[in-house]
Amino acid sequence: MFISKIINTGAEFQPFNASNKIKTTNWVTLFTVIISATYTLLYLFILNEIKIGLLNLGFTIAYALGLVFMRFNAIKNAKLWFFTVLMLHVWICTNIFVTNLSGFHLFYFLVPTGAFLLFELDQQKEKVILSVLATLLFFYCQNTMNAAPLITLSDEVNNIIYQSVVFFIMLELVAISAMFNQQISHHEKFINKRAKTDTLTNCLNRNYFFEAGQEQLNLANLNGRPFSLILTNLDNFKRVNDKYGYLTGDEYLVHLAKLIKDLCIKGEIIGRISGEEFVITLPEYTKAEAEKFAQKLNYQIAKSIFVSSDNKQFSNTISMGVVVHNCCDTIGELVSIADTALFQAKIMGASNIDIIERTA
Ligand SMILES: Nc1nc2c(ncn2[C@@H]2O[C@H](COP(=O)(O)OP(=O)(O)OP(=O)(O)O)[C@@H](O)[C@H]2O)c(=O)[nH]1
Structure with a gap:
């Protein structure tokens, strides 16, 4: 019940198509909050990096704030907020906390896919700007080695984090695709019914x-x-x-x-x-x-x-x-x-x- 309330935030009085995108954005936000919280726990309790753990907690809260934007129907701002926080978070993780050997910057791959799926058809400017920014940031991170990371990780830990990043990206892509598949089939049924029946009597x-x-x-x-x-x-x-x-x-x-x-x-x-x-x-x-x-x-x-x-x-x-x-x-x-x-x-x-x- 609580989860379905979160997912439906802001989608209540929206047309069918927009409401699907809002629900998916809320799913992605919730999923990202969980991933970010997982890394927070890793920093705090496994790597014992309290300062970084608390900073990461700040980002976790910032992701969750996107739902507050949705709550007040600032839908486009909620989406922009989400992607901005994500890109800043990835940049800080890769270039301040650790180094690009952690692979955190691979999360930039999610931005173009996410932006094209979650923004409305007529919000081309937002999609293009976010995609270009994410691509530039990816290449910047890929080609810049952080000389003074806040935590120096062993090759083994870097490797574990790298693989966890790939795992979460795959998981997020599969979840988004499954959700969209479901929504498209739901949409098709809805349109088919509309095209064939009289909405008053259902004949x-x-x-x-x-x-x-x-x-x-x-x-x-x-x-x-x-x-x-x-x-x-x-x-x-x-x-x-x-x-x-x-x-x-x-x-x-x-x-x-x-x-x-x-x-x-x-x-x-x-x-x-x-x-x-x-x-x-x-x-x-x-x-x-x-x-x-x-x-x-x-x-x-x-x-x-x-x-x-x-x-x-x-x-x-x-x-x-x-x-x-x-x-x-x-x-x-x-x-x-x-x-x-x-x-x-x-x-x-x-x-x-x-x-x-x-x-x-
Ligand atoms: N409530 C409602 N009324 C409708 C709808 N479609 C048509 N009507 C009404 O149906 C009525 C048809 O009126 P008429 O063609 O004069 O037919 P009638 O009063 O049934 O008279 P007879 O057929 O000669 O017995 C009109 O008042 C239309 O406004 C609808 O979807 N909903």
Whole structure:
């Protein structure tokens, strides 16, 4: 719980993409705090270098301060702060505490990758400046031997630190890649769902309904199987909106979609093709079965009493146009025939069903 609170700091009211980057920055910050704290313990308790240990503790706290920036929504500053502290820390470690034989300056490799992953797409200037700075600092450290290090390490300890640096870099890269992979797949699912469904009712949206419905129809045509389709339209929905408000109208549409979904158990597809119109494919339904389905739906809707979130209660009815098909049509043609049937049903009055049978 505590960790998830830290990771979500600053991400709460951000759009999906920005919130992912903030969460990843928080992960990286937390991870770096842990690594820095580990080195602090190494200095304090293994190498017995109290002064350096305390200085390193200062850097550990400075990394953690990045989360405070996030807390106050200074997101870009939090990222800049993190990379600045990291670069300064690496420079001090390599050029003041010890020497470049420790390999601390290899941490500069993380800066370009991190900057390109964590900054927003339009923050090119920050990415480029940080990457150039990190590259320059790497070459500076690589080519400058600190003649008077605060701690003189044996070759063996230098080697241990060098390997630990490589280990942490690998670990951080693997962790960042895994996180981004997960976020990209999450993002893809989210975008896919958005592209295919109606956000209010979770039914298929108009475009995707025509695509998925056509696939079903093609299959039925290929196998010479029956296929029906229903177009529904709410009766007097304008009155509902006028009397109870548009938001209640929206809630009623969600309620209606649920009633339709509850009746669909045989691979039917439901699409919301316009404001108050839903269309349902009925694969494998004969005329009698399609008629029964329509009547059942009509009955369920008419008898259900809707209760809105603010306790308004009412019931409503729908009219339906049904088309029963056994010839080669496109789904668009079927919807158009169902629309003619629906028009006839509406002429007869509310809560009516009209069926058109189409044969080759
Ligand atoms: N709440 C809500 N209302 C919608 C939505 N889309 C369309 N509407 C409303 O649906 C109503 C449709 O009105 P009309 O076309 O006159 O149909 P109707 O009142 O149902 O009348 P009949 O169909 O003839 O029975 C309008 O008031 C639209 O504003 C929506 O997404 N949410």
